[in-house]
Amino acid sequence: MNDPARIPHEERALAEAARAGDHDAFAGLVRLHQRRAYLVARAIVTVHEDAEDAVQDGFVRAYQALDRFDPRQAFGPWLNRIVANAALDLARRRKVRSTEELHDALQSPFRDPGEDAELRTRLADALAELPERARSVIVMHDLEGFTHVEIGEMLGIPGGTARSDLHHARQKLRVLLKDLRG
Amino acid sequence: MTDELKFPERSNRDALAEPLVRLLRDAYAPPGAEAYWHGLEQRILARTSVANFATADGQWWSVLGGWAQAGLVAAAAIFALAGALNQRFNASESQFVYESVLQQNTPEVLSAPTDLLAAPEGSRSDATLIYVLSH
Numbered sequence: 001m002n003d004p005a006r007i008p009h010e011e012r013a014l015a016e017a018a019r020a021g022d023h024d025a026f027a028g029l030v031r032l033h034q035r036r037a038y039l040v041a042r043a044i045v046t047v048h049e050d051a052e053d054a055v056q057d058g059f060v061r062a063y064q065a066l067d068r069f070d071p072r073q074a075f076g077p078w079l080n081r082i083v084a085n086a087a088l089d090l091a092r093r094r095k096v097r098s099t100e101e102l103h104d105a106l107q108s109p110f111r112d113p114g115e116d117a118e119l120r121t122r123l124a125d126a127l128a129e130l131p132e133r134a135r136s137v138i139v140m141h142d143l144e145g146f147t148h149v150e151i152g153e154m155l156g157i158p159g160g161t162a163r164s165d166l167h168h169a170r171q172k173l174r175v176l177l178k179d180l181r182g
Numbered sequence: 183m184t185d186e187l188k189f190p191e192r193s194n195r196d197a198l199a200e201p202l203v204r205l206l207r208d209a210y211a212p213p214g215a216e217a218y219w220h221g222l223e224q225r226i227l228a229r230t231s232v233a234n235f236a237t238a239d240g241q242w243w244s245v246l247g248g249w250a251q252a253g254l255v256a257a258a259a260i261f262a263l264a265g266a267l268n269q270r271f272n273a274s275e276s277q278f279v280y281e282s283v284l285q286q287n288t289p290e291v292l293s294a295p296t297d298l299l300a301a302p303e304g305s306r307s308d309a310t311l312i313y314v315l316s317h
Binding site: 026027030031034035038039043048052055056059060063064119120123124127138139143167170171174177 | 198207212230234
């Protein structure tokens with residue numbers, strides 16, 4: 001992911017220009033990366049509004065730290081780590097979310113309206129049963145395709161711990177939702 | 183990446199079934215409307231513009247801060263100097279007043295009793311009256 005040869009030319013040019021103080025170039029980076037950054041934040045804070053706050057905080061922090069960014073590296077993983085930190089800070093400030101609140105958050109307004117409401121309720125209940133970090137790991141890995149090492153870097157844990165969290169989260173979800181398995 | 187290489191098959195050996203993954207994906211689905219992302223982008227850029235301005239503003243303040251430090255030192259030095267001069271001026275003024283009182287009044291004050299003592303009994307009261315009237 002961080003192999004310089006694989007970084008798209010456009011992204012590298014934008015990162016270099018943004019680093020040199022070009023605000024429009026930074027806007028280009030925002031356009032390229034905001035969706036992925038949102039997914040990282042959402043995996044950690046769960047609630048849509050919090051994810052949006054974390055994304056904004058993350059981009060502002062990244063903007064302020066641009067002079068420390070090495071443009072030979074990919075911008076995305078660097079940004080994602082910053083956004084994940086912003087989300088973790090926010091999660092710490094918010095402390096524990098109630099199960100009900102998580103439930104509402106997972107009844108996302110952006111869902112496919114054709115899906116069965118009962119299934120969604122069951123899944124929300126099951127996800128609310130998982131420890132916070134395990135929930136983040138399973139979403140980052142199974143939905144976003146991040147590797148254990150990338151997840152570990154974002155959450156500040158060893159890759160092996162991310163792997164073990166993923167294993168336990170999958171096991172627990174499988175037990176809680178065993179009658180839904182296809 | 184290294185642990186992926188060490189245990190290549192393990193992370194997907196216990197993968198969730200596709201219907202569960204679909205459900206998860208649905209629960210975590212991001213907003214789809216392009217307008218939403220445009221709005222978020224604008225909010226982010228507004229905040230980075232403010233951050234940019236604040237940084238520039240901070241640089242102004244840091245320059246002023248440097249000046250303020252030098253100004254404070256200069257003001258303290260001037261204040262100390264003024265205090266010392268004032269104290270010295272007050273001391274010399276007091277000394278001047280003291281000396282002028284001694285020089286001007288003492289002979290008269292001391293001369294009056296001499297006049298009074300030297301005068302005969304009758305004219306002593308006249309001399310006292312003249313002295314009081316003259317002052």
